[in-house]
Amino acid sequence: MSIVTRFAPSPTGYLHVGGARTAIFSWLLARHEGGRFLLRIEDTDRERSTPEATRAILDGMSWLGLEWDGEICYQSSREERHNAAVDRLLAEGKAYWCECTPDEVEAMRERARAEGRKPKYDGRCRERGLGPGPGRVVRLKAPLDGATSYEDMVKGYISIANEEMDDLILRRSDGSPTYNLAVVVDDAEMGVTHVLRGEDHVSNTPRQILIYKALGLPVPRFGHVPMILGPDKKKLSKRHGATSVFEYHHQGILPEAMVNYLARLGWSSGDQEIFSREELVKLFTVDNLGTSAAVFDMDKLLWLNAHYIKESSPERLADLLPPFYEAQGMAAPERDYLLKVVPHYQPRAKTLVEFVENSAFFFTPDEALAYDQAAAAKFLTPEAKEHVRAIRDILKDLPDFEEATVEAALAAYVESSGASFKVIAQPLRVAVTGSTRSPGLHQTLSALGRGRTLARIERALAL
Incomplete structure (x- = not known):
């Protein structure tokens, strides 16, 4: 079987560090196995998705050198396919129409909490045989007993009792498909065999497996990588500094340093710290993905970046540096002159911004x-x-x-x-x-x- 992985960001913001690491792991898995790496833009949130965010994600992927195979899939263009799947589940009796309002469902959950039961939808419309109507949603007729289990590529065996899960909504009252339904249909039709993603998706996976089974589709292998923490051991956020991958580009980090650092943040191969892209592809396996949250260490990233600046050719640095001089309000240096200066700062600069700041007097x-x-x-x-x-x-x-x-x-x-x-x-x-x-x-x-x-x-x- 040929492996197919994917990266599926939502264009509601920039490509953040955690997403970039997930993309790197998925890309490495596909390249290591000689498989395919696909890109899907999950732009179904019409209010928050923007073309600018999509462009930022694509720019970040290109900067990191994570080339994808085939055409980009835009989820918003596939709503017809998603709803066709819902219609099939309705026709086969595996889904049903529900007229309970959000307030009524919340009241059910409150009662369940008060009685010490799992707060969830109580299934009252499950056997009513309702059809479409204003305000109605479509729910999956999930199994009431048994368990949904899978072998997580990172976390190991995971099993959830089916009675713990709701009859999840597949189609909203406005006719749009929900995230879990759309993801299953898209992954299946794209031929995705292995899904690596953040551990914030662990709770979605059993629900998605139920949808796969209801549709009679092969279930891919899932792996959930731990989150990235800031130095204070709290979830990485803007208060810890840059979280956008492209911000690091503007700070003068080289892409090979970023890829090396993020790949090593939660994956290992012995005690080796510095990896070329070719070495990463050769050595990467999911077996060496860590199960504990990783702490983002800016000093280590700067150490790696200094190494890659030192190892770069002066010609390459002369190609990369002019925009950084311009960002400091200086004219782009004449190339031959810049090539004379580069070797004197190459051994000591931690970032391209630092390089420019320290060498600015040459170009003033x-x-x-x-x-x-x-x-x-x-x-x-x-x-x-x-x-x-x-x-x-x-x-x-x-x-x-x-x-x-x-x-x-x-x-x-x-x-x-x-x-x-x-x-x-x-x-x-x-x-x-x-x-x-x-x-x-x-x-x-x-x-x-x-x-x-x-x-x-x-x-x-x-x-």
Whole structure:
């Protein structure tokens, strides 16, 4: 049997971290088994579903590299198929019309609670033989005894007594199918064989299995992954920071770091922490999915991201960085110049945003370079300016501005002047960067180039 998995988000908001992890697990299961991974947009909530949210979900999936097979299925376009299934259940006596109002059903539940029984619909319309009418819904004629059981791929054996479950509604009074009915029909007609989803769906699964059986459809295998918690061990939410996957993109996280981190958040393969996409596909099985809630650790994500930045080619980073400079209000850097700067920050940046913030002085127009006032007062003294002025004259006449040439020139000045490198380094660094922090001085000057270096020195000398 060829495995078919799916991811079925509702476009009522962004692609959140928990949903993205579920998508990653479903994608990995399909790819590991050589099967298919399908995408369905569950957009039947007409009031809350938006095209913008759908676009955000698709953008998030594409950013993570979770390519799906075949066309996207939009649930809202399949209402006719859903209602056809309801009509068949009615014709076969496996469903019935119910005229009980929501208030009446709530009163039944309150009575049951007061009597110590399970609060649920009492089935009073079950054998009345009602037909369609205003305000009426269609309910599944669920078994009254026995149990509904399945082997959860993550949680193990789960069994629910049928008497614990309602005759659930299949069609609302406005004629629209309910979530549980639509999901069963769609998964069956899409050929889905394995459903991995969040544990918040555990209570839906026995109900959906009853619908599968009533329709005579093969029941897929189900697995429910534990939720993701914040550092305070409470369900991950906006109060813990970003929960949208695409927010992490804007924060400068690389997609391979996000996929690696989320895959490892609730799944393991020995003690290994860093996985290429190919390794994840090769090693992933549901057997190693954890049964306990996982805690989102931003520090670990940043550690992984720093690793992937370090391992990326300068060319790739030069492709990714320009929008981050523009987001800081700067012009997109000229590519060849950016390629000179990238290697100096690649080993130390945790995010692309941090990369841009730390390297911004390289791309600030010379006349707009801001000077740290305390640094300028401390290091650009009259005596220090004399050293800077002398070095300017040496740099002006160098045969080239390669790192080795600049480094040799600075060393020669230190030797000839009798000044220590410490005495000349910080004044020169402040002059060309505006602060006391930068990569190695000769590397900084070489990357800036002769023209920028001299222009900035002149400006600093005039302070």
